[in-house]
Amino acid sequence: MAGSFDGKVVFITGAANGQGKAAALAFAREGAWVAGFDLGSKPAYPAYVTEASEALARVQREIAAEGGAFLPLTGDVRREDDVRAAIERTVEAFGGLDIVFGNAGIAAYGLAHELSEDEWDAVLDINLKGNWLVAKHAIPHLKARGSGVILFNSSIAGLRGLNRLSHYSASKFGLVGLAKSLAIELAPDNIRVVTVHPTGVNTPMNDGLAAMEGATPEEIAERSAGNLLPVPWIEPEDVAEAVLFLASEKSRFVTGSGFVLDAGLLTR
Template sequence: MTVALITGAAHGQGRATALALAADGYDVVALDVAKALEYPAYRMGSSGELDSLRDEVKALGRDCLTFVADVREDAAVGAAVADAFAHFGRIDVLFNNAGICAYGLAHELTETAWDTMIDINLKGPWIVARHVIPHMIEARAGVIVNNSSIAGLRGMGRLSHYAASKWGLTGLTKSWAIELAPYGIRVVSIHPTGVDTPLNDGLAEMEGKTPREIAEASAGNLLPVPWVETSDVAEAVRFLVSEKARYMTGSEFVIDAGLLTR
């Protein structure tokens, strides 16, 4: 038995990855905030989507626990991880996927916008990992994949708070890789360009544009595609947590359709 804990699992990249890993034989722990947030004001995952994910994972012959929790809330996350470990007795993979994105010029951002972005995208992964890592250390094995972004490798206009959070996650990845290597734990970050998800739809609605217009304006992919698919992210995670990537740690895995070549 192998177990993967995935945050932001209700829809989008998290859901696709949960199903891909379940197909590979993983039992799944799916965590999502499953409620609307004041910022950003677009649709988050829902408890109904978590329920349907659990049903789909079980249809693949694997077990699935679901938890409604905000990655910013240490007590709720700690309780979920403790319950998952009590049920499965192990956590082999952590996919730190939960995150938000929103536009705004740096000097016009509110303090709330800044704090929310940093707390969800950077502090959140740290909170989740601080509860998972001790179990991995005890097992002397494990893989953590942090979902960063192309914005975690370059600056981007009107996305300064987002880029800051994702650069921070990239640095956190490298630091964890150094700290955890003696225990046989690997830590890598992935860096997608725009992905066709409900988040992308929400950004477009907030900007009064279509999702394709948003993707083409903000990304500038070298390959003639406006975005990559959730399945592309899932396949990357699938590879990175496998034995095929057994010597990859502290590195960035880019899924950018050539954007960073520009």
């Protein structure tokens, strides 16, 4: 496979399904060597999240069938040893690291005063701490390359509050602060840091939220979003296209900012 990312090494979290999988496929089709990191065991919360080893294997087979390279890696983004090992394995396999897409995340509904401490911690630890750990261990390798890009998958919930999603919104707002701070720290090393802010996306997480609520995925998308354009959600491939654009030389002067992909939601 050949394309605009020939020879680039990309590390993606939450790569087994949804937006992470779509990004992995898109980068591989453009010639990148891709490492995909996802859960090696089922977490306690939320209930819809599953272990991802077989899903990662499917991504590997799909990319290999198209002539691309994909390294499946399992672990937990909340565990520093897991993150460190996954990034080191990526560098050993592909010879370096150029692009990071911090995509792993969970969401579940609950009024702020009714959430348990464990529920709050799970969302903040996966969505925010996990991205910090990935950045922490990726940065030395990006510096060694003399340039790089870190992309964090935030959300429209990182730009506005959402009902019954206080822990999710807090984590996604936190990613914005993390990205802006890293952009300042890493600019001298020619490393860019950007957040991506999709509206509701047609992914297994959307299906899982719907099942927990006894609703349809379309109802969940409309309840949590309310897009201006007449669509209940966008597709994972839409996010992947944005990620590739932001990681490319076409966006070489974009850093410390957020790319909004909201179907007009925030215009309401």
